[in-house]
Amino acid sequence: MNLPTPASVFAQRRAQLAALIGPKGVALIPTAPEQQRNRDADFLYRPDSYFYYLCGFTEPQAWLVITGDGKSTLFCAPKDVEREIWDGYRLGPAAAPAELGLDAAYSIAELDTQLPGLLDGRDAVWYPFATHKGLETRVDGWLNKVRARVRYGTLCPEQQRDLCGPLDEMRLVKDASEQATMRRAAQISAGGHIRAMQLSARMLREGQAVREYHLDAELLHEFRRHGSQAPAYGSIVAAGANACVLHYRADAGLVQSGELVLIDAGCELDGYASDITRTFPANGTFSGPQRALYELVLASQEAAIAVTKAGARFTDPHEATVKVLAQGLLDLGLLDKNKVGTLQDVIEKRAYFQFYMHRTGHWLGMDVHDCGGYIEPSEIGQTSERKDALTGETIIDRPARILQPGMVLTIEPGLYVRPAEGVPAQFHNIGIRIEDDAIVTTTGCELISRGVPVAVAEIEALMRG
Numbered sequence: 001m002n003l004p005t006p007a008s009v010f011a012q013r014r015a016q017l018a019a020l021i022g023p024k025g026v027a028l029i030p031t032a033p034e035q036q037r038n039r040d041a042d043f044l045y046r047p048d049s050y051f052y053y054l055c056g057f058t059e060p061q062a063w064l065v066i067t068g069d070g071k072s073t074l075f076c077a078p079k080d081v082e083r084e085i086w087d088g089y090r091l092g093p094a095a096a097p098a099e100l101g102l103d104a105a106y107s108i109a110e111l112d113t114q115l116p117g118l119l120d121g122r123d124a125v126w127y128p129f130a131t132h133k134g135l136e137t138r139v140d141g142w143l144n145k146v147r148a149r150v151r152y153g154t155l156c157p158e159q160q161r162d163l164c165g166p167l168d169e170m171r172l173v174k175d176a177s178e179q180a181t182m183r184r185a186a187q188i189s190a191g192g193h194i195r196a197m198q199l200s201a202r203m204l205r206e207g208q209a210v211r212e213y214h215l216d217a218e219l220l221h222e223f224r225r226h227g228s229q230a231p232a233y234g235s236i237v238a239a240g241a242n243a244c245v246l247h248y249r250a251d252a253g254l255v256q257s258g259e260l261v262l263i264d265a266g267c268e269l270d271g272y273a274s275d276i277t278r279t280f281p282a283n284g285t286f287s288g289p290q291r292a293l294y295e296l297v298l299a300s301q302e303a304a305i306a307v308t309k310a311g312a313r314f315t316d317p318h319e320a321t322v323k324v325l326a327q328g329l330l331d332l333g334l335l336d337k338n339k340v341g342t343l344q345d346v347i348e349k350r351a352y353f354q355f356y357m358h359r360t361g362h363w364l365g366m367d368v369h370d371c372g373g374y375i376e377p378s379e380i381g382q383t384s385e386r387k388d389a390l391t392g393e394t395i396i397d398r399p400a401r402i403l404q405p406g407m408v409l410t411i412e413p414g415l416y417v418r419p420a421e422g423v424p425a426q427f428h429n430i431g432i433r434i435e436d437d438a439i440v441t442t443t444g445c446e447l448i449s450r451g452v453p454v455a456v457a458e459i460e461a462l463m464r465g
């Protein structure tokens, strides 16, 4: 087995987790189940993120048990010549400890018989809550087996604790090995975006009919040829008005000269996601109105990037974005100041929401919308109440997370203009998003996805070539 990350890195993470659950704790981490797609065909297998983070093992049918004394035990599929002929190589429990740097390994068939013994004498059993169907019931079953033998001297853990808490905190700050993988994933994805842009312009120049799936195929080709296992999420390739559908998926829409194309796509590499959006003119040249809106979104992204640094709040980039977008919407006449008032009014009443209805970013890591709390843990009790200007709902605000070096987030402002009364026709059906991946540093942030440009002139230049 070739681990893309040294086994010592996983061992370090397990040791850190063992310290967090305390000397008498025990943590149970199942990997993901295989998922049937339809008869006799499974979805491409992907291990569970928490499980992979702690041991790097990619086979299905496996569990990891970590005890507070720092010992790690793997349960995995046993060697089986016949099954391996059909399904492929299995590492097996005999080879697993040395290969993965674990203390012990057993066949998965022994899970139910071994688990009660591993739980006996522990004060708390930790497992990821609400992540695996039926997990709570299985844990209850093992605990009942320990309880059934208390008259013979067993000691059943008194607490069940959510392992997501400590693991999410660990995963939120990416170590050097994770950052290196994410840089590479973003670089590969950037190459895919460039290819898609160039193909669109070339096919239109040659008079060919371009469809969204042609561009999707370029992305996939580039991802896979550089060793990415799969896209990190369903690629969005949205031509023209489709760009105003936030969760549109690459389909068969015609990509027409004169329209914009929005591509939100990123590869997954060795368990880590990238998440890039670019919006470009199908034929390689922005029209006046397209350019005006694009420059506005880009300026709002620049404002967000400028405030993304250690010590800032997670919400600072969003607030910076909104300020620029709101002013631009007033300046371009998409919002009528006679109706919506001043910049301050637009922000307070969320009048921009008609055109910008999502947040400016999210954590990025093994999962595209990665784990990690968005509230600052040290200030969790500082609540304030307000009424939402649009819905009238009562919202409880808590201080947003303070950014630390090594946190990774996306910065992805956008504007989506659906035809509506009072909205200038020249902007109708334009959807724009620009999304980059940023590693927080002490002085600012490192944009790891800029292998594909964002400036109008640079996009037009690369689509000419």
Ligand code: GLY
Binding pocket: 233, 264, 265, 275, 362, 368, 412, 435
């Ligand atoms: N691609 C998903 C997102 O941008 O959040």
Ligand code: MN
Binding pocket: 275, 362, 410, 412, 435
């Ligand atoms: Mn995103």
Ligand code: MN
Binding pocket: 264, 265, 275, 276, 277, 435
């Ligand atoms: Mn995205």
